[in-house]
Amino acid sequence: MNNPLLRPFGTPFDSVPFDRITAAHFKPAILQLITEAKAEIDTIVTNPAPADFANTIAAMEHAGKKLNIASATFFNLDSAETNDEIQQLAQELSPILAEYGNDIMLNEELFQRVKQVHDEADESTLTDEEIRLLDKTYKGFARNGALLSAENKEKLREIDKQLATLTMKFSQNVLQETNAYRLHITDSEQLTGLPDSILAAAKAEADKRQLDGWVFTLHFPSFVPFMKYAANRDLRRELYLASSTRALKSNEYNNEGIVRDIVSLRSERAKLLGFGTHADFVLQERMASSPAIVLDFLNDLLVKAKPHAQQEIDQLKTLAHEDGIDKMMPYDHAYYAEKLREAKFNLSDEKLKPYFPLQRVLNAAFDAANRLYGLVFKLRADIPKYHPEVDVYDVLENGRHKALLYTDWHPREGKRAGAWMTTYRGQWKEEDGEQVRPHISIVCNFARPVGDTPSLLTxxxxxTLFHEFGHALHGMLADTTFESLSGTNVYWDFVELPSQFMENYCYESEFLRSFARHYQTDESLPETEIDKIVAAANFMEGYQTLRQLGFGLLDIAYHTGKFDDETSVEHFEKNMTRDTQxxxxxxxxxQSASFSHIFAGGYSAGYYSYKWAEVLDADAxxxxxxxxxxxxxxxxxxxxxxxSGGTVDPMELYIQFRGRKPEPEALLKRAGLVG
Incomplete structure (x- = not known):
C-alpha cells in the first residue's frame, strides 16, 4: 500500500496530509511504526556504551516520533470526525498501542539503563530541564510497573489492554446515544419561548433529516437553548431525561458495566503498583498530592458556596411558584435561571448573540494573543484539513512561523460533544538545535450558520472559545528542548490555569467594547449591556460551584474505593453527591454513564483540578x-x-510569575462568595 503516513508528508510545515489519508491507512501504518519505534528502543538497549543521559534518556525522547504523530492523528479524528470504520479500528488499535507502551515501560534492560542514569548521573553536568526529564522518565517507569515481578508485569499488561478497550468503548457508547436521540416537534404551540434563531436551527435539522417541523438533539447547541427557553415543561423533562439517561438504558450502549469494570481495573492497577487507591496513584504527580488534600479543598469550597447556592435556588423557586410549580426539578433550572437573569439584569443571551458572531470573537482572541504575546494568525488555504469546515492558521511571532492552529467549530454526527484543545504534533528541539514547532487544534460544538446568518455565540x-484558546496558547508558545515536558505536558491540576485565565478577558469592559458589534449593523454592543455582562459575571455562581464540586466529589469517590459491587451507578452517584444537590x-x-471526562478522558481522580486551577487563574x-x-x-x-511547560515544578513556576504562592481570596471575591 502506498501509505502517506509512512512517507515524508511533503506539506507546508510537515502538516498531516489529510487529503491523502483514508481510514484504511491507519492500521498498517501504526503497526509498521510500532515496529520501527521498537527498533529504535532496541538500539538504545543494545548500545555497548555505559548508559548516560544522551544515549539513554534523550535517545528515548526522540524514539517513536512518527508513531506519536500517526496515532495522535488517528485518535483526534476518532473524536472529531469519526465513522463506523474508525470506531472499529479504535477498538483494535487501542489495546495494541497499550501493549506497545507496556513493551517499553516493562522492558527490564531498558529500565536498568534508565535506573543507572538516574542513580549515577552527575547532576552538575545536566541542565535543569534534563534533570526534570530524568526524574520524570524514571518515575514513568516505576509508575508503570518496571519494579514489579515478572508475574505482576503480565497482570499489568492485561489490565492496561482492558482499560484501553473499555475507555474507548465508553466514549463510543456516549456518542451513539447522543446521536440516536431526537425530539421531533410538528406542533408550533409546543415551541413557546424558543427564540427565532433556535427555531431556524431546529428547522434546518429537520430539513436535513427530511422531516416536517422541528428537530432538537442532545448536541449542546440544540440541547442547551431548549432547556433554557422552552416554556413546555413536559418537553424540557423529556429532553432532560434523554440526556441524563445516556448510556444508562437497557440496550447495547449501556455503560454501567463498563464504569464498574474501569473503576475495578484502575483500583487493581494501583494496588499492583503499591498504592492504596487509584486516586493515590494519580495524585502523586499533582499539585494536590493526596486524596485528603483534594477532599479538604472541595469540602472547604462546599461550605463557603452552599449558602449562596441555596439563596440562588430559592429565588428561582419563587419564580417557578408564580407559574404554579410547587416542586421545582432539575429540568426547570436553566429555564428559570434565564428568566431570573433577564429580570435581574435585563440581560438575554438571545439579545446578545447578534453581537458575538463567531469569526469576530475568534479575531478578538487573536487580538488578545497579539497584544499579550506578539502572535499573528494568518489563514492558510494550502494546508490539508480533515473536514471542509476546518480552518488552518499559520501562527507567526516576529514574522517567523511559531505554530499551526486548526479550528473546528460546529457539531457533526462524527464529532463527540463538548469542546477541547488537542495536539497533532508537539514541540521539541532536534539534537542540532532546530526547532520543531507544534500543530494545535481547537474543537467545539457551536451552532452552525443558518442561511445568511453566521454562527452566533451565546x-x-x-x-468557551477563550478557554480552549488559552489551552491552545499553552501549546503554541511551548519552548522546551524535550516534547514530553512541552506545552500542556504539565501536572493535570496546573493545565487548566492558561485556559481559565483567558476567560477573564471576556468580562473586561474595555476589551469587550473592542469586538462586540452587531453582525448586521456593525453597531457596538451598548455600554449598558456591557455593564450588565460584567455585573452578571457572578450570576448563579454558587449553584455552578456546587455543580462542579459534585462532579469532583463523585470522581474522587469512584477512585478511592467507595464504589462496591452491591450499589448501582445511579445510587452511588446520588449518595456521593447528596450534599451538593x-x-x-x-x-x-x-451522569456517571456519560461522564466522559473521568471514564474516557484524562480527568480520573482529577476533576477537582478545574476548581483548583480557578484559584490560580483568579490570583494570576x-x-x-x-x-x-x-x-x-x-x-x-x-x-x-x-x-516553560513542565520543565519547572508548577508551584515554583507560579511563584516565579507572581512573586508568591497563589491565594484563594481572589477566587472567592470574584465568585461573590465573600464580601
Whole structure:
C-alpha cells in the first residue's frame, strides 16, 4: 500500500496530509511504526556504551516520533470526525498501542539503563530541564510497573489492554446515544419561548433529516437553548431525561458495566503498583498530592458556596411558584435561571448573540494573543484539513512561523460533544538545535450558520472559545528542548490555569467594547449591556460551584474505593453527591454513564483540578488587573510560564510569575462568595 503516513508528508510545515489519508491507512501504518519505534528502543538497549543521559534518556525522547504523530492523528479524528470504520479500528488499535507502551515501560534492560542514569548521573553536568526529564522518565517507569515481578508485569499488561478497550468503548457508547436521540416537534404551540434563531436551527435539522417541523438533539447547541427557553415543561423533562439517561438504558450502549469494570481495573492497577487507591496513584504527580488534600479543598469550597447556592435556588423557586410549580426539578433550572437573569439584569443571551458572531470573537482572541504575546494568525488555504469546515492558521511571532492552529467549530454526527484543545504534533528541539514547532487544534460544538446568518455565540460560548484558546496558547508558545515536558505536558491540576485565565478577558469592559458589534449593523454592543455582562459575571455562581464540586466529589469517590459491587451507578452517584444537590432526585437518571471526562478522558481522580486551577487563574488575573490587563511586563512573565511547560515544578513556576504562592481570596471575591 502506498501509505502517506509512512512517507515524508511533503506539506507546508510537515502538516498531516489529510487529503491523502483514508481510514484504511491507519492500521498498517501504526503497526509498521510500532515496529520501527521498537527498533529504535532496541538500539538504545543494545548500545555497548555505559548508559548516560544522551544515549539513554534523550535517545528515548526522540524514539517513536512518527508513531506519536500517526496515532495522535488517528485518535483526534476518532473524536472529531469519526465513522463506523474508525470506531472499529479504535477498538483494535487501542489495546495494541497499550501493549506497545507496556513493551517499553516493562522492558527490564531498558529500565536498568534508565535506573543507572538516574542513580549515577552527575547532576552538575545536566541542565535543569534534563534533570526534570530524568526524574520524570524514571518515575514513568516505576509508575508503570518496571519494579514489579515478572508475574505482576503480565497482570499489568492485561489490565492496561482492558482499560484501553473499555475507555474507548465508553466514549463510543456516549456518542451513539447522543446521536440516536431526537425530539421531533410538528406542533408550533409546543415551541413557546424558543427564540427565532433556535427555531431556524431546529428547522434546518429537520430539513436535513427530511422531516416536517422541528428537530432538537442532545448536541449542546440544540440541547442547551431548549432547556433554557422552552416554556413546555413536559418537553424540557423529556429532553432532560434523554440526556441524563445516556448510556444508562437497557440496550447495547449501556455503560454501567463498563464504569464498574474501569473503576475495578484502575483500583487493581494501583494496588499492583503499591498504592492504596487509584486516586493515590494519580495524585502523586499533582499539585494536590493526596486524596485528603483534594477532599479538604472541595469540602472547604462546599461550605463557603452552599449558602449562596441555596439563596440562588430559592429565588428561582419563587419564580417557578408564580407559574404554579410547587416542586421545582432539575429540568426547570436553566429555564428559570434565564428568566431570573433577564429580570435581574435585563440581560438575554438571545439579545446578545447578534453581537458575538463567531469569526469576530475568534479575531478578538487573536487580538488578545497579539497584544499579550506578539502572535499573528494568518489563514492558510494550502494546508490539508480533515473536514471542509476546518480552518488552518499559520501562527507567526516576529514574522517567523511559531505554530499551526486548526479550528473546528460546529457539531457533526462524527464529532463527540463538548469542546477541547488537542495536539497533532508537539514541540521539541532536534539534537542540532532546530526547532520543531507544534500543530494545535481547537474543537467545539457551536451552532452552525443558518442561511445568511453566521454562527452566533451565546456569551457562555464566547468564554468557551477563550478557554480552549488559552489551552491552545499553552501549546503554541511551548519552548522546551524535550516534547514530553512541552506545552500542556504539565501536572493535570496546573493545565487548566492558561485556559481559565483567558476567560477573564471576556468580562473586561474595555476589551469587550473592542469586538462586540452587531453582525448586521456593525453597531457596538451598548455600554449598558456591557455593564450588565460584567455585573452578571457572578450570576448563579454558587449553584455552578456546587455543580462542579459534585462532579469532583463523585470522581474522587469512584477512585478511592467507595464504589462496591452491591450499589448501582445511579445510587452511588446520588449518595456521593447528596450534599451538593439542591433539587429533588429524578429516579433513573445519572451522569456517571456519560461522564466522559473521568471514564474516557484524562480527568480520573482529577476533576477537582478545574476548581483548583480557578484559584490560580483568579490570583494570576488579579495581578494583571493591578498592572494593566495588557501590561507588557506582566504579560512577558506569564508568557515565560506558558512557554516553560513542565520543565519547572508548577508551584515554583507560579511563584516565579507572581512573586508568591497563589491565594484563594481572589477566587472567592470574584465568585461573590465573600464580601
Amino acid at each position: 456569551f457562555n460560548e464566547v468564554t 439542591l433539587y429533588p432526585d429524578v429516579p433513573g437518571t445519572a 488575573f488579579s495581578y494583571f488587573k493591578e498592572t494593566g490587563i495588557f501590561n507588557a511586563e506582566t504579560a512577558a512573565k506569564f508568557k515565560r510560564l506558558l512557554s
